[in-house]
Every structure is written in C-alpha cells, then in structure tokens.
C-alpha cells in the first residue's frame with residue numbers, strides 16, 4: 001500500500017490496514033458483532049432525538065470508498081441528541097456500505113448475521129470541538145447512527161438517492177444534492193444498541209459513540225443493485241472496479257459493554 005492508498009481489495013483491504021494505521025489493532029475498534037442477549041439494558045438510556053427539520057444537504061459524491069451526502073454544518077440546524085449523548089451532535093454527512101450481488105454488506109452484525117447494507121449518519125460534537133476534523137480524531141468527538149438495510153419491498157424514498165447515483169459513478173465525482181432530509185430513510189422505531197468504537201475506515205480513529213438502530217429499513221434488491229453501478233476508480237483510469245463489498249468485518253470487543261435502549 002503506497003501512502004494512504006487503502007481500499008477493500010486483497011492487497012489493500014481491512015486485513016492490511018494495520019500496516020499504515022496501527023490503531024486498527026486497538027481496543028475500541030468498529031464494527032463489532034452485536035449479541036443482543038449480552039447487551040445490558042440501561043433504563044437511563046433515553047430515546048434518540050433527531051432534529052433534522054432544517055437540515056441542508058449540499059452535494060452527493062463518490063469518494064472512491066462509498067457514496068456520501070454532505071450537509072451544511074456551520075450551525076445547529078440538524079442535530080442528534082439524547083440517548084447516550086451529553087451534547088447535541090451536528091449532522092455532517094451520511095454514506096453507505098454494501099455487499100456484492102446476493103452477498104451481505106453491513107459492517108455491524110447481529111449474532112453473526114449481516115444485513116445487505118448499512119447506512120451511517122455521521123455527526124460531530126460542535127460544543128466541544130471547533131472543526132469536524134478535530135472531533136473525528138478525539139475520543140467521543142463523533143456520534144454515528146447506524147441503520148441496517150434489508151432487502152424486501154421497494155423503499156419509497158430511497159429512489160431520491162439511487163436516482164442520483166449515475167451522476168457520481170466515478171471516484172472524485174460530485175453533484176449538487178439539495179433539499180434532501182435523511183429523516184425519510186429512518187425506520188419507525190429508533191430503539192438501539194450503543195457502544196464506544198471507531199471509524200470503520202482509515203484513519204480508524206477511536207472517536208465514535210456508535211448508536212446502532214435495531215429495526216432495519218427495507219429496500220428492494222433493484223434499489224440496492226444501483227449502488228453496485230458505482231466504481232471505486234476514477235473516470236481517467238482504465239480499469240473499472242465495481243464499488244461493492246466496501247465493508248470492514250467485525251472487530252474484537254476487547255471487554256467493551258454494549259448497552260441497549262430497550
């Protein structure tokens with residue numbers, strides 16, 4: 001792996017990340033396999049509260065690892081609070097991880113079972129930190145809401161994302177994407193598990209309070225298939241490597257406790 005060139009292939013994938021990012025072998029790495037019966041139900045864990053009503057999406061992009069929708073985060077217009085969080089955390093971006101055709105692609109697993117895909121809504125603590133970058137490299141600077149995607153009926157709002165994917169096929173492409181409120185993607189119940197972990201891609205900073213929602217959102221195989229029309233490579237490169245299986249497998253729990261909202 002030259003420089004910071006990491007990926008999901010045989011030579012640059014998760015098993016090789018610890019070469020350039022030794023924290024990969026740290027003691028609060030993500031994702032993990034969640035064992036519901038070993039999670040501690042904590043009655044003090046209140047509900048997750050999302051205030052996305054004035055959220056401002058900016059663009060959708062292919063960063064060579066996933067498809068990302070970025071938000072305006074210069075004020076507290078879209079925040080997550082409650083649950084395990086002591087402060088409101090500002091929405092910065094959301095992105096997905098997914099598998100190949102018929103394979104599973106979530107990052108977190110539940111009793112060894114993985115879902116077809118996983119949505120990550122990334123938030124940062126703007127009370128304690130001045131910039132996202134600072135928050136992302138400091139313990140508990142980030143709160144990531146993880147939502148599983150399961151195949152079934154078509155999701156009535158996901159087409160807003162999948163219809164735009166052709167415009168960001170290649171690494172480095174960015175397209176305007178305004179007026180999208182991710183609240184429309186969330187399942188009806190926000191019961192969750194929570195634990196202290198890390199970014200699931202390099203630099204793998206151990207800065208994340210993970211909030212993994214128990215109820216999956218249901219999307220169709222056709223909708224999921226559109227994510228696989230993206231490629232990891234840039235338009236100018238001659239190879240076209242289909243973007244799929246961009247997930248890190250579960251990491252060791254190393255004594256951490258997973259709490260359950262209920």
Ligand SMILES: NS(=O)(=O)c1cc(F)ccc1F
Pocket residue numbers: 120122144198199200201202
């Ligand atoms: N997959 S993740 O939500 O842990 C994540 C979020 C970021 F903002 C940056 C890197 C990451 F790996």
Ligand SMILES: [Zn+2]
Pocket residue numbers: 095096097120200
């Ligand atoms: Zn992610």
